[in-house]
Amino acid sequence: MSYEIAPVTLEFTMAPIPTDLLFPAVPDKPTPRLNLGDVIAHHKVAPDISPRQRRERISALRTIARAFDGSPAAIPAEVRYLRERMAAVLPANHGISQGRFNNIRSLAMAALRQCDVPVLRGRAGRPLGPAWHALRALLRVQDEKTWLGLSRFMSYCDAREIAPCAVAVSTFDSFHLGLINDSLAREPNTIDRGTRAAWNLAARTIAGWPDLIVPVPDIRRRYALGWPDFPESFRVDAEAFLYRGANPDLFSDAYAKPLKKSTVEMRRRQILQIATALLRSGRPASTITDLATLALVPNATAALRYFGERPGGKLTTYTHQYALLLKTIARHWTGASADEIGDLSKICRRLAVKKTGMTDKNRERPRQFDNQDNVAALVHLPARVRREVRAQDTIGPEDDARVMFALAVDLLLVAPIRVDNLAGLDIRRHLVSVRRGAGTTHLVIPAHETKTGKPYELELPRPVAAAVAHYRANHYVRLSSGPSDWLFPRAGGERWPTGYFATQIIDFVRAETGLVMNVHLFHHLAAKFYLEAHPDDIGTVRRLLGHTNVATTLRYYAEIKTAAAFRRYDSVIADLRAQTRPAVKDAAQQRRRRS
Numbered sequence: 135m136s137y138e139i140a141p142v143t144l145e146f147t148m149a150p151i152p153t154d155l156l157f158p159a160v161p162d163k164p165t166p167r168l169n170l171g172d173v174i175a176h177h178k179v180a181p182d183i184s185p186r187q188r189r190e191r192i193s194a195l196r197t198i199a200r201a202f203d204g205s206p207a208a209i210p211a212e213v214r215y216l217r218e219r220m221a222a223v224l225p226a227n228h229g230i231s232q233g234r235f236n237n238i239r240s241l242a243m244a245a246l247r248q249c250d251v252p253v254l255r256g257r258a259g260r261p262l263g264p265a266w267h268a269l270r271a272l273l274r275v276q277d278e279k280t281w282l283g284l285s286r287f288m289s290y291c292d293a294r295e296i297a298p299c300a301v302a303v304s305t306f307d308s309f310h311l312g313l314i315n316d317s318l319a320r321e322p323n324t325i326d327r328g329t330r331a332a333w334n335l336a337a338r339t340i341a342g343w344p345d346l347i348v349p350v351p352d353i354r355r356r357y358a359l360g361w362p363d364f365p366e367s368f369r370v371d372a373e374a375f376l377y378r379g380a381n382p383d384l385f386s387d388a389y390a391k392p393l394k395k396s397t398v399e400m401r402r403r404q405i406l407q408i409a410t411a412l413l414r415s416g417r418p419a420s421t422i423t424d425l426a427t428l429a430l431v432p433n434a435t436a437a438l439r440y441f442g443e444r445p446g447g448k449l450t451t452y453t454h455q456y457a458l459l460l461k462t463i464a465r466h467w468t469g470a471s472a473d474e475i476g477d478l479s480k481i482c483r484r485l486a487v488k489k490t491g492m493t494d495k496n497r498e499r500p501r502q503f504d505n506q507d508n509v510a511a512l513v514h515l516p517a518r519v520r521r522e523v524r525a526q527d528t529i530g531p532e533d534d535a536r537v538m539f540a541l542a543v544d545l546l547l548v549a550p551i552r553v554d555n556l557a558g559l560d561i562r563r564h565l566v567s568v569r570r571g572a573g574t575t576h577l578v579i580p581a582h583e584t585k586t587g588k589p590y591e592l593e594l595p596r597p598v599a600a601a602v603a604h605y606r607a608n609h610y611v612r613l614s615s616g617p618s619d620w621l622f623p624r625a626g627g628e629r630w631p632t633g634y635f636a637t638q639i640i641d642f643v644r645a646e647t648g649l650v651m652n653v654h655l656f657h658h659l660a661a662k663f664y665l666e667a668h669p670d671d672i673g674t675v676r677r678l679l680g681h682t683n684v685a686t687t688l689r690y691y692a693e694i695k696t697a698a699a700f701r702r703y704d705s706v707i708a709d710l711r712a713q714t715r716p717a718v719k720d721a722a723q724q725r726r727r728r729s
Contacts, residue, residue: 171207194241232648282334
């Protein structure tokens with residue numbers, strides 16, 4: 135048997151090999167990130183800026199680098215990064231006034247813009263187009279303040295050729311993103327909110343303004359719901375609990391010291407916050423009918439877990455305070471069993487945060503007063519303001535307000551009381567004049583009005599007493615439209631809300647000196663100034679600040695004593711080096727010994 139094999143023809147068709155496989159493209163090198171060193175180098179050779187602009191911008195960029203504790207080459211020229219870092223800088227810590235720091239911010243923006251970094255323009259910019267120019271003219275006639283609030287937004291729209299009639303809510307959203315990413319504005323969210331509010335005011339009050347009302351975000355940091363979000367029985371039970379705390383039965387076996395008004399208000403807020411946390415943990419609002427519901431151990435655990443997870447699982451004093459309040463409710467209001475109270479007590483112990491002294495922020499802010507120029511700016515601020523106002527030919531409402539806040543600073547320097555007591559100073563009850571000899575003025579705060587429950591009294595130094603008298607004789611009557619006994623009245627004669635008054639003092643000090651403070655910092659400064667002069671006299675600081683015992687004072691201000699101890703030790707080492715300095719031998723003798 136034979137087989138015949140037919141010939142087979144194989145045909146190969148070769149497709150062309152892609153060029154990118156034969157000669158693979160070399161990947162482009164990533165574009166290097168621009169840094170402040172690059173911006174400085176560009177400005178040194180840039181031909182289209184004046185010598186003055188060159189000097190000022192380079193100086194501003196180098197100042198920013200020093201404030202960041204880095205070299206210009208190590209700092210990225212990214213607007214959002216710079217804005218966030220600059221917001222944390224305390225200008226006074228670096229010997230920079232607030233006005234100078236604002237100029238540095240503007241110069242840095244101009245320098246970045248010169249290097250084609252996307253930068254959102256501020257109020258000052260190129261002339262506006264006809265449509266926006268016409269609206270701005272209407273604003274300036276109607277309300278200068280509203281014009282200032284919208285100036286930046288107008289420049290933003292005009293630069294992007296967005297006509298007034300084409301503005302939409304999305305325009306404001308884009309503007310807000312620009313403030314965050316492409317602006318060195320210190321508070322972009324506040325600017326965005328103010329811009330929207332100014333636009334709405336103009337739309338409601340100015341004829342010919344675009345008929346658009348935009349939503350204004352609520353930027354307050356709050357999450358608690360209100361009483362209407364829960365059953366009425368829950369509110370009634372909570373108010374009864376709070377009333378009994380403020381008005382305890384003197385003859386009851388469960389009698390406890392009456393709660394202050396501020397404590398009652400704090401507990402009212404905390405109850406709503408706990409109820410909100412329980413609701414957000416999955417409990418329907420309709421089932422939260424009374425305080426007993428909150429104090430049940432499973433519900434209390436769920437609410438407290440919610441609080442613990444909000445700051446990333448980190449224990450906070452606030453969470454511990456919520457736990458303590460729930461235990462108080464269970465023990466003194468709902469009649470919980472001993473086992474339930476015991477379980478809540480265990481939770482309180484686990485959530486307790488060890489008090490180790492001042493927070494990081496409260497440690498940082500007093501450092502600006504290691505600079506004696508900053509100390510001088512603060513302690514001489516009240517007298518300087520009074521001197522400037524007295525030298526004016528005419529005195530207006532703003533001048534009266536400056537003198538009022540200057541007096542508040544004066545009192546905080548010599549008597550570092552809490553801001554709630556400061557805002558609530560009553561001329562008749564708290565300022566007592568003793569007309570004997572030259573006469574004296576005493577600051578007297580009764581025990582039931584202080585946080586520690588101890589009276590606070592001191593004789594005001596004569597310059598401060600004179601400042602009080604000058605203020606009352608020359609400015610006080612113009613601050614209020616009606617009679618008032620408050621030392622610091624509002625326009626209608628009513629008392630300043632504590633938080634708002636504190637904010638006004640902070641803004642006043644910053645505007646006048648560039649120092650970034652909070653009102654409670656006057657407490658820390660009193661301890662700092664005194665302990666630096668008398669390191670071992672912690673007892674005086676305890677009395678000055680009204681602490682109940684010296685342990686509290688030591689816990690917060692031991693660091694100041696430690697710093698003083700190191701300074702004393704450094705001086706000992708310096709003395710030893712001076713006393714034991716070796717004799718310097720001549721060079722010829724040294725050579726002979728070596729040979």
